[in-house]
Amino acid sequence: QRQGFPEVIYCQGKEPHQVAEIFQSLVKHNDNVLATRASDKIFNKVRHLIPQARYNDLARTIIYQKEACKTPNSKYGKVALVSAGTSDLAVAEEAFETAQVMGAPVEKFYDVGVAGIHRLLNFYDQLTEASCVIVVAGMEGALASVVGGLVDVPVIACPTSIGYGANFNGLSSMLTMLNSCASGVSVVNIDNGFGAGYQAALISKLDTR
Amino acid sequence: QRQGFPEVIYCQGKEPHQVAEIFQSLVKHNDNVLATRASDKIFNKVRHLIPQARYNDLARTIIYQKEACKTPNSKYGKVALVSAGTSDLAVAEEAFETAQVMGAPVEKFYDVGVAGIHRLLNFYDQLTEASCVIVVAGMEGALASVVGGLVDVPVIACPTSIGYGANFNGLSSMLTMLNSCASGVSVVNIDNGFGAGYQAALISKLDTR
Amino acid sequence: QRQGFPEVIYCQGKEPHQVAEIFQSLVKHNDNVLATRASDKIFNKVRHLIPQARYNDLARTIIYQKEACKTPNSKYGKVALVSAGTSDLAVAEEAFETAQVMGAPVEKFYDVGVAGIHRLLNFYDQLTEASCVIVVAGMEGALASVVGGLVDVPVIACPTSIGYGANFNGLSSMLTMLNSCASGVSVVNIDNGFGAGYQAALISKLDTR
Amino acid sequence: QRQGFPEVIYCQGKEPHQVAEIFQSLVKHNDNVLATRASDKIFNKVRHLIPQARYNDLARTIIYQKEACKTPNSKYGKVALVSAGTSDLAVAEEAFETAQVMGAPVEKFYDVGVAGIHRLLNFYDQLTEASCVIVVAGMEGALASVVGGLVDVPVIACPTSIGYGANFNGLSSMLTMLNSCASGVSVVNIDNGFGAGYQAALISKLDTR
Amino acid sequence: QRQGFPEVIYCQGKEPHQVAEIFQSLVKHNDNVLATRASDKIFNKVRHLIPQARYNDLARTIIYQKEACKTPNSKYGKVALVSAGTSDLAVAEEAFETAQVMGAPVEKFYDVGVAGIHRLLNFYDQLTEASCVIVVAGMEGALASVVGGLVDVPVIACPTSIGYGANFNGLSSMLTMLNSCASGVSVVNIDNGFGAGYQAALISKLDTR
Amino acid sequence: QRQGFPEVIYCQGKEPHQVAEIFQSLVKHNDNVLATRASDKIFNKVRHLIPQARYNDLARTIIYQKEACKTPNSKYGKVALVSAGTSDLAVAEEAFETAQVMGAPVEKFYDVGVAGIHRLLNFYDQLTEASCVIVVAGMEGALASVVGGLVDVPVIACPTSIGYGANFNGLSSMLTMLNSCASGVSVVNIDNGFGAGYQAALISKLDTR
Amino acid sequence: QRQGFPEVIYCQGKEPHQVAEIFQSLVKHNDNVLATRASDKIFNKVRHLIPQARYNDLARTIIYQKEACKTPNSKYGKVALVSAGTSDLAVAEEAFETAQVMGAPVEKFYDVGVAGIHRLLNFYDQLTEASCVIVVAGMEGALASVVGGLVDVPVIACPTSIGYGANFNGLSSMLTMLNSCASGVSVVNIDNGFGAGYQAALISKLDTR
Amino acid sequence: QRQGFPEVIYCQGKEPHQVAEIFQSLVKHNDNVLATRASDKIFNKVRHLIPQARYNDLARTIIYQKEACKTPNSKYGKVALVSAGTSDLAVAEEAFETAQVMGAPVEKFYDVGVAGIHRLLNFYDQLTEASCVIVVAGMEGALASVVGGLVDVPVIACPTSIGYGANFNGLSSMLTMLNSCASGVSVVNIDNGFGAGYQAALISKLDTR
């Protein structure tokens, strides 16, 4: 029994009514419920049963939180969430919703690509204050190395499948991140915003200095 | 300037005398120096110049630590280091030396494969006390998922190139770990014990509860 | 002439009326007919001609069995069918229908993933009584190794294409299973529930102790 | 505790003296000990401690069997071992030694390639009498499909890394075998003669008709 | 200027009206015109302009032949066209139409898989009379090796993308054929029935014994 | 029994004395014997037993031919053998020796790369007179397409593993050749000079116009 | 701030209204705006706001240019744009629009495949006058090597995903181009006409001789 | 005949004496001769015949230049050569020697990795003055994107095979560079310092402003 953590439903390949039923039954015994990869069709079924459920249509997540859980845990360290291009937003938002439902305060730094390095450097001070940084990037995924070189806290790198041709649906960015020459970078699956957010929240939770 | 962290030399492709000179110059201005992928030929050159340097021939690391740095930082959380087979030991030891030179107290759980799950379950209590768990595994790399399912702290999974045939030099275990259905698992490069140890130590450092 | 075995139709790429005609002609001279990868469109055509045909819409199989063949052969050993996640059910059911149409008694253990190892261990006694175990798993496919380590009978591992990103449509789980460090595990093609069920039934047939 | 089964040592990456010590300690409490991937250097160390140990230099296996275990178990079904080319012999012999140390009677059909199909057909009667057939083949690995089409018992296919160019170290034969259009074929890792022999012996053990 | 050969239009990615116009202009100056990968939409546009054009909806080819070209050239050697499963027919028919429009007499041997080797052996005499054999096969593609071992004339092997999972859209059958241990086998691209038919016709044209 | 064709020994992985014995026994009952991938160590053993055997150290072939077989069969069509770079010579020579031992007259066009297209065009007239053209090329393997576009006879393309980096040991040139947009090109395995020579000789044999 | 260069919008994955708004805001402060991968739906939204915007439906680009920018910069060197087949036109046109919006004069040489080498050679004089040559080719991509061998200026090779089977969505042509044995060839991503046009224009801009 | 350009010998797979003879004969009729991938064994043979030849043992190049060619052509634009790690030096030096033998003035910026971005930014002014920038990087190859984002001239990216595990011998850095989200980056083969230097020199030659 994983106390305090959300129960999570992975909606891919499940019918809307199936998800709605699972969601409802989980709400009964849990403070937080998170559904990922949820279409709006699915959300429509869910909110019928659970009107308090909230949908993020970019992230494609449905979240139910007991009132008391709605504000981030002020004791946890901050998670910085850096993402490269407009097209990576869906994955970044999945990471955001996951980390915050787990109680972590998250600060977003979106549209910060390596091809315009100065924009990233402007955020240097804010990044170095975080307990943990999530980097979401597609195409060549180089952002993780640059961020990893700047900060001295764990970086969780999440490759996305954004790109074409020799990107091979995210393979390229994933390999880039795994080969990062910066220390303190570990990697989750392609498009796994959920996994990145979860890992970052676990880490931020430790940081109660 | 990364205060408190070791300076690191990656020896692959460097000549023994080159490494020795770099090592000596780093010792002058740093409390900790770590060299990875070091042959004993390299160590022989290094200890000539720095007699206090210590060699771990399994890990293939050379470490120099100022006296004051030699005991783990008691304020940091504990790192649990789980490894599967005898052949994964070299990578596990690289992770061990890296984490401890960074100040983290490390507890080892070696020879704990999934094909004999009961041995792993025996360590359940000790694992759940760690701030962070490193899992080093080759072959099919399934250990990361099992451990990830048992503990509620970040798991850093390090695939090794141990195996043959459809293992494709660690590709198989790396993919296994990236696809882990357990939450809270992130992955470093194949055989990158250094990276796993480094990330785990960064995390353990946050845990000063 | 394969006496006693079902005649099998692989429906992928065949027109509904083609399948229906082949089905009808096979029914004339065989005790058992099995069609796999059958859409419900195909089933509608088939049941028009063969009203006794039965459809499993999860497995996407159509089965015709002479009355006398409908109960499993009590002399055969039991097949245990273990599957990991909800999304693997379609493949697991294909394996189920195939094994049972060949006469094998099959016991199902569904929703038994490695990330919650205790649920699997609860079934330990039942698993060890089988002649043969089928393991159906997607994502990282680690379940085959854990089951292989628990039982002393042949394990037929069937990877599924469930997953995303670095799963590469089942490649990851397939490689995991081929690299299994547990002895007594052999593997069929990705999503080949038919092949797993067939092989398991052949094995269970030998076990007339 | 796996009663009756051999204890197995995988020698790859272990020092001769390490293997010898493990071997000696296992001999104390077991009826059968098998070491695979053993160089003759390793065997020389082992026989020093255990003079009764026997080396198969083609298979690169070392076997110790208590006197009573030396004859195959006459109650078990027969394993037929089919192999394609001269170069596949090492893997075939590893399968042979493994199956027989587990008690299975094994009959060999070597040098039976698909490019000369008549030689294979000559053995038709003998093959159909086996409980289980092992097929060891490199290059294009087509033999598994042809044998699978001939017999009605489980076929365990073992691809080898023999070949060059587009063989990609056994990938080609492995994929061929996984895609076999013959039913009743399951596959072990490339060059995994041990795994094939083990699985076949488990199956043959069931066949006590 | 390639006298006697058909002009060929590859329709993939071209608009129906574009194909129709190209077709019409080629008919003016050529004895034979062949369009491949043609949808029936395309054929409808073409036959509007060229009523004598003939469509093979399985092969997805459109052919126009001057009256005098309609019978195979009796001086050319015979092409034998062997194909494995029902699903490979589309590719086989593309090969058929291509070879015959080039003047080669073609004899078909369809539905001859390796899993039922005896059906193939029944055609032995007819196969050995051909100047050249085309083998079209998907799944594991083993048929090319078996046929190559039977006949002493050139075999043109055409892998198809039929299959699933570890077939990787024809990669598996292509690798099998390239690794064939039978001599006298060369390979064209996956699903390239056109290329196989063309090469076979070139060869058969030489055989005017 | 394949009358007239050479018996062939593939030496890779065989001991010198093994090859020598096989060679000697084949010489007794055959007019032609060909050994490929033969080191000079192997040749030394062979010529001890068969002094008439001839070694081509570039091709790494050993050939024995009865006196009467030593001149090419004047009835066969000519094989043109085109090769790209200096480094492809070993494979080209293997093709040469194979084709000529089978009786085909072979004309060589070496050192004809696509980066200097004019050299190739100079040979246009000679190429168009052949019955069949072999193209041996590494690096990007583009030569096969250019030659295929020039001639109207079958082209047998043989990729070599010459190159580095993104060549991936011949994969690049193999894919290039399989995708050739010129008609009448079929492909053998990487570095398979033997296969190319064999196929070309089979084709040239048909051309007795 | 990149003076003189166009601002570029990559439309893939953006909503029509989003693109239109970005486009409008860029027009305010820039002389040139280029949108790539734009559907006609997107263009309809854009031209509503910016009536002067021009659409190339083959290239799928939208371009806005201040009057003064509409003629190529006569000081720049000429870019020659060579493309192989009809199906590569979309990518070639993207390269064309990109290069010309950056000010480069571009001359097109379309439908120039290697399988008909003489057509290419006819353009020899014109090609050698360019400052830079773009080669766009799918299938086997051999054209880049042939052109690279003819000219003495930089060749920018752009592989396309045109092809099937062993083309693997452009992987084959990309590898061919990277392995080119002609000097002076560098490569952009598969289907990246934008990248090729951009790089060629940068180079042509240097050539103000 | 490529006037002014060096004649180039690719030594891989050639015997020392072969290289020496080719070198000598080229020196007779050329102003510049370059040999790449030359071992010191090869150099020893060459300098025996051509005492003026110069060896760069890091680059593994041998260069002969007529006196008049020894200074860079002051009319050409400058090439900036940026490289990431110590281990990439060999490839960078091959690029250096190639570019300068072709007449280009080259400025080196070595040891400038993305993990320490500030070092790179320090060189900003010098980089922006070049006509063309070469980026040599292994591991994750992210440097090309960062440099591409900083400068407005063509960047020639050369991936190296430096790295391990998921680097797959340079595949990772190559894919990174091909997917670069910075405009104006084109890529040569892995470890192809020669190709990068050649292309950069061709470009710099155009820049005679």
Ligand SMILES: Nc1ncnc2c1ncn2[C@@H]1O[C@H](COP(=O)(O)O)[C@@H](O)[C@H]1O
């Ligand atoms: N075993 C290792 N694997 C990957 N990176 C490493 C390893 N050891 C050291 N490094 C990294 O390599 C850097 C030193 O590289 P170098 O300057 O070439 O000695 C360190 O800062 C680490 O980030």
Ligand SMILES: Nc1ncnc2c1ncn2[C@@H]1O[C@H](COP(=O)(O)O)[C@@H](O)[C@H]1O
């Ligand atoms: N789901 C499946 N996956 C793989 N092979 C199958 C499947 N279902 C049936 N088969 C095989 O396909 C054969 C029938 O193919 P067909 O003659 O094309 O209908 C059967 O004999 C089985 O061996």
Ligand SMILES: Nc1ncnc2c1ncn2[C@@H]1O[C@H](COP(=O)(O)O)[C@@H](O)[C@H]1O
């Ligand atoms: N077809 C294309 N392929 C690759 N990159 C492109 C393409 N079109 C535009 N870009 C790049 O994408 C950037 C704009 O991306 P965005 O801000 O997402 O619109 C531009 O600056 C270009 O560098």
Ligand SMILES: Nc1ncnc2c1ncn2[C@@H]1O[C@H](COP(=O)(O)O)[C@@H](O)[C@H]1O
């Ligand atoms: N390091 C290198 N990598 C790739 N190609 C090279 C290299 N060095 C030389 N070359 C090419 O190889 C050609 C000479 O090849 P060869 O005639 O075999 O000596 C030259 O014209 C160059 O185009």
Ligand SMILES: [Mg+2]
């Ligand atoms: Mg860092």
Ligand SMILES: [Mg+2]
């Ligand atoms: Mg966990």
Ligand SMILES: [Mg+2]
């Ligand atoms: Mg077991």
Ligand SMILES: [Mg+2]
């Ligand atoms: Mg069978």
Ligand SMILES: [Mg+2]
């Ligand atoms: Mg043959």
Ligand SMILES: [Mg+2]
């Ligand atoms: Mg041709």
Ligand SMILES: [Mg+2]
């Ligand atoms: Mg050139």
Ligand SMILES: [Mg+2]
């Ligand atoms: Mg730039």
